[in-house]
Amino acid sequence: MDMRVEDSTDPVLTARLIATALPYMLRYDEKTVVVKFGGNAMGSEELGKAFAEDITLLKLAGINPVVVHGGGPQINAMLNRLGIKSEWAAGMRITDKPTVEVVEMVLAGSINKEIVQTITEAGGRAIGLTGKDGNMVTVKRLTRKVVDPDSNIEKVVDLGFVGEPTRVRTEVLEVLAKSEIIPVLAPVCAGEDGETYNVNADTFAGAIAGALGASRLLFLTDVPGVLDRNKQLIKELTVAEARAMIADGTISGGMIPKVETCIEALDRGVEGVVILDGKTPHAVLLELFTERGAGTLIKR
Numbered sequence: 519m520d521m522r523v524e525d526s527t528d529p530v531l532t533a534r535l536i537a538t539a540l541p542y543m544l545r546y547d548e549k550t551v552v553v554k555f556g557g558n559a560m561g562s563e564e565l566g567k568a569f570a571e572d573i574t575l576l577k578l579a580g581i582n583p584v585v586v587h588g589g590g591p592q593i594n595a596m597l598n599r600l601g602i603k604s605e606w607a608a609g610m611r612i613t614d615k616p617t618v619e620v621v622e623m624v625l626a627g628s629i630n631k632e633i634v635q636t637i638t639e640a641g642g643r644a645i646g647l648t649g650k651d652g653n654m655v656t657v658k659r660l661t662r663k664v665v666d667p668d669s670n671i672e673k674v675v676d677l678g679f680v681g682e683p684t685r686v687r688t689e690v691l692e693v694l695a696k697s698e699i700i701p702v703l704a705p706v707c708a709g710e711d712g713e714t715y716n717v718n719a720d721t722f723a724g725a726i727a728g729a730l731g732a733s734r735l736l737f738l739t740d741v742p743g744v745l746d747r748n749k750q751l752i753k754e755l756t757v758a759e760a761r762a763m764i765a766d767g768t769i770s771g772g773m774i775p776k777v778e779t780c781i782e783a784l785d786r787g788v789e790g791v792v793i794l795d796g797k798t799p800h801a802v803l804l805e806l807f808t809e810r811g812a813g814t815l816i817k818r
């Protein structure tokens with residue numbers, strides 16, 4: 519991405535555009551922005567390319583982007599090919615041993631490397647890591663309380679090899695922040711018991727953002743943000759309102775870990791947490807460098 523104003527066919531317009539974005543760039547100068555790229559947001563090659571361009575530009579502008587990716591639909595596709603069935607509880611995949619092997623293969627393998635390659639093609643330099651690398655994120659086994667819709671009784675569900683972060687070591691990410699390299703993280707981690715664990719990518723992104731004291735945590739998903747009962751976008755949501763929407767079922771499925779992570783991230787000191795539509799090309803740039811802030815901002 520070695521382009522200058524004088525290389526532009528319209529240098530005046532280019533300089534003007536840079537000047538409009540400059541105050542935003544300075545706002546995030548040297549700050550950490552964690553961007554969670556959801557499996558549903560990776561809809562097309564074009565979206566992946568636009569995402570990689572945005573991330574590359576953030577790094578170029580002196581910001582410290584950290585990418586965390588999911589890949590739920592891609593894991594589903596591979597499990598289907600292998601004839602392995604998955605069940606879900608409160609937005610988490612119940613993960614047995616054969617499933618966690620596929621999860622690691624798809625997340626740490628194909629998806630992680632594809633994102634790294636796309637960033638390279640956009641002119642950036644990326645390095646793909648999992649929570650295991652550099653002993654970055656250690657987890658413990660997660661159990662979940664789920665209300666049975668038929669009996670309305672709360673029960674504890676064992677999710678198998680699903681992990682909850684207990685410790686994040688930030689040294690590797692701190693070294694990379696000072697370099698030109700952009701970290702791209704897959705949410706596969708080692709447990710305290712030495713097993714491999716599948717971690718929900720939203721949960722993982724929240725743990726990373728909290729540990730790094732990130733300025734912003736952005737979730738790129740496949741909906742415009744948190745929707746109300748009438749499927750209308752809610753532009754701002756307080757923690758109390760979000761909790762009520764989970765309790766009454768307006769927020770369900772994959773949106774539950776996302777919103778819960780937003781609440782925890784705010785508690786850990788992350789300044790701004792936004793859920794936005796990753797199907798809008800250049801959603802990251804539009805969110806950070808313009809007043810057009812899309813999606814749902816979750817606040818205290």
Ligand SMILES: Nc1ncnc2c1ncn2[C@@H]1O[C@H](COP(=O)(O)OP(=O)(O)O)[C@@H](O)[C@H]1O
Binds near residue numbers: 743772
């Ligand atoms: N109130 C809500 N507002 C928006 N999406 C919701 C809501 N409740 C449930 N969802 C579901 O959450 C999904 C996003 O979560 P998920 O599928 O895990 O996405 P990602 O792969 O980006 O993490 C949406 O596609 C939608 O089906």
Ligand SMILES: CC(=O)N[C@@H](CCC(=O)OP(=O)(O)O)C(=O)O
Binds near residue numbers: 557705
């Ligand atoms: C425990 C758990 O649910 N893990 C997720 C990890 C991937 C993920 O979170 O991907 P998205 O961001 O695309 O949903 C899974 O197995 O699908």
